[in-house]
Amino acid sequence: MSDDERKELSRKLHYGLALAERRMLEEKALRNEDVIQGTPDGEIKAVPARRLLRKIYKETKTSDK
Known part of the structure; x- marks a missing residue:
């Protein structure tokens, strides 16, 4: 696996994890639930x-400006 392929895979994994986290938060927010954080x-x-x-x-929103 080349360096470019590793970077692309890493980028895709980070994007997927961020998307999954946001969806989880949205679902929990709809049910008025808490999230446990360290x-x-x-x-x-x-x-x-x-x-x-x-x-x-x-x-x-502030980082988009």
């Missing part, structure tokens, strides 16, 4: 999926 300091938190979805959407 923080950098090792804590485990339950965060509403709607809050995460808003945060991701807001970051996407």
Whole structure:
């Protein structure tokens, strides 16, 4: 596998994972569920999926400008 092929595969995998995460958050937000997250300091938190979805959407909008 060439370097270009590896880069293309990596790009596709990252895109697919981001898409799957967004769909999961959308489904959980529709059902008003929480998502369990680990923080950098090792804590485990339950965060509403709607809050995460808003945060991701807001970051996407500001990076598009």
